Amino acid sequence: MSTTPRFIAVLDVGKTNVKVVVHDLGTGEDVFVRTRPNAVVDAPPYPHFDVEGMWTFFLDTLKEASSSQRIDALSFTTHGATFALLAGDRLALPILDYEFHGPDALEGDYLVARPSFAESFTPRLPGGLNAGAQIFWQARTFPDAFAKVTAILPYPQYWAFRFTGILASERTSLGVHTDLWAPEKRGYSSFAKAEGWSRLFAPLCSAFDRLGTVTAEIAARTGLSSDTPVYCGIHDSNASLLPHLLGRQPPFTVLSTGTWVIVLAVGGDASALDARRDGLCNVDAFGNPVPSARFMGGREFDLLTGGRPQKPTQDDIRAVIDGGVMVRPTFVPGCGPFPDGKGEWSTDPASLPGGVRTAAVSLYLALVARAAMAVAGAAGPIIIEGPFGRDALFAEALQRLTKRQVAIASGTTGTSTGAAMLALGQGGRPNLPPDRPVGGVFNLSGLESYAERWAG
Template structure:
């Protein structure tokens, strides 16, 4: 007799900005429990690193809280990319490095000579630790004694799975996200990872859908979870957002997954035309398939440009921006996105603008950057926006007009958690989700094409 499919999945969701514990109901497609805390970076020797013990305490406490009043049938994990844990036995050999730390740049010349070609890895050279291979390269040479003790290299989602189960695993969505460590077409470690000997240190390859085991007896005692609670392997967060769409749409289509990063997935696209110089790259989906992609730091730029005072624009605010040609030009997070060398600027002094006008200008700016990023990825078909940008009506309407393609808003607001929960359905599962919704026409965008021409001119 087959075991029943789990219904209530507790997802440990580690984003770059926030950490969440979500209990997702696979039957209704909704979340029945959500707790959030900031993702804290500890700026202390040996280098800036994540507060994994603070997260661990948060996860155990909130799991105990959730399990008190809510059935939990399984655990799953999703995290941001560009992050690996270096284990010496059951402990960290070195702290989990913050990928925004620029220390690895000190070895840039040597790393550029060692890293694989774009044709093999489909990975552009990115600053700081955004190429996880650069992190490992720098750590191995900067802390040779500690690195020599490493017994396993584990992607970040599987690090958390290991702490709950004691089972070591690696998984391709994290290995394949601009790491230089994976060859997507070959579905294997890159020549660079092999040359460094790291392929022998990576934990055994597993599918994101795999059931790794059950929670340990200690975890069950500390949280109140049943000792036979299954634990799934886990998945990179943008690929978690992509999974529901892979299960419900036919290619070609485009997914714009938004958060700190905005990731474009050109499902059904051709990777051969990707431009490495404009943040074109391949992701690897939950099934192990390469997906042409591009990125920009959309959520971070929105926060920087609105300075924490975002306000939903009125129709009058939007007309003020378009009629006055108030422009925001890229880019305010240097080194990434379709304009990596751009030096961000405003056509007016932003402090002179009302909050609504300023927010309108920022939303239009991000729609223009998104269009450019989609061109880099070779995106086609309808566009599905998921995550926080799906609540930005002006952004969605502008993107639809700029691209001439229908824009749909994904059902639900927690795409990463939803996708990670769906791992429990298995690779042939069919999610229960409300349909994506088309956008309305609430803003008068007359003159947007002229405005866009001024922006690119």
């Protein structure tokens, strides 16, 4: 095996889909991609992720990939708000689905115990979106099981543990709206210390660290070489950010898109952060705070298009702007820059042609993205990562609304690309195809007045 990893197999756990991607660091291309839906098991003791189903998918897919493709190393990236509670080498409790609202039952006690926004830069989010709220609820609701917990692992490092047997924690997952981390102090929050959890977190490692190699059992099951190195792993939005941190000068803004749209304002102004409007700080792969904001854009796109989007024509777009067809926020209550909004259409969406309906949704999401960028104090050019990069209307509308340059990031899976780049090390320089510029496709005249009416 080459001493310099080139072909990195990334195990990418998104909230909606789970992927295995083999990324070629030499060309910047994904040379192998397999995807499956991410299932939630709605069964006692609470809704939880189907980790054994994912485990089988990972092993089977790695076997398929390694039969035809060189694999030099493994890396991991996952969605946030997810931690594994281990008792020895097994789960003490199932890995809780963060959309489950069980933790809200202890809301009063949690509000007293959690740290201030000034310390954690974490807004109080619904359900289990604050990982601290999950663990707080699990510890009090299942005391016998929690008493057996020997280690707490962030989700990427749980998967790294499954492949290596090595325990680790990492800052990007600890620092993403958890209440468990103090970004400016670069350490565990007073809350995590007071609860005694800081002693349970696995040893702190860098996302770039080579934890070890795959176990003999994994090598036999997948066909991977027994000396295949395994990297620590990273939170997915921070994975999307990493290529830009390695290759750009701030200020700039990255929109990491998927189920969630995360605004990452590198070099931005944190003074505008508003906890009530989903403003927060992420922590990047180097341990630095990054002013951020978020909304559930991918989920809203699916809801609002009825799962049947249709590529809009220019006539469809004119029908939306000239006819004042509008979507007003928000259809995922309690999060984003309009958390109290009661989502509504100006026109019955069932009466709209598919292209008109989709155009209205794309313009709506561009308006919400602009608002989220204001919350994050975003500055500089905008780079769109992930599925929203395929929505040309969203991208061009965002450029016109913000009057800032927008580009589409190269590659098909920004999270996987970033996770693969952990193998380059902290001083690595990514080899990426150029970004794709935006603009000149649509006639968006009147969009500014449309936006004013929308805001009013």
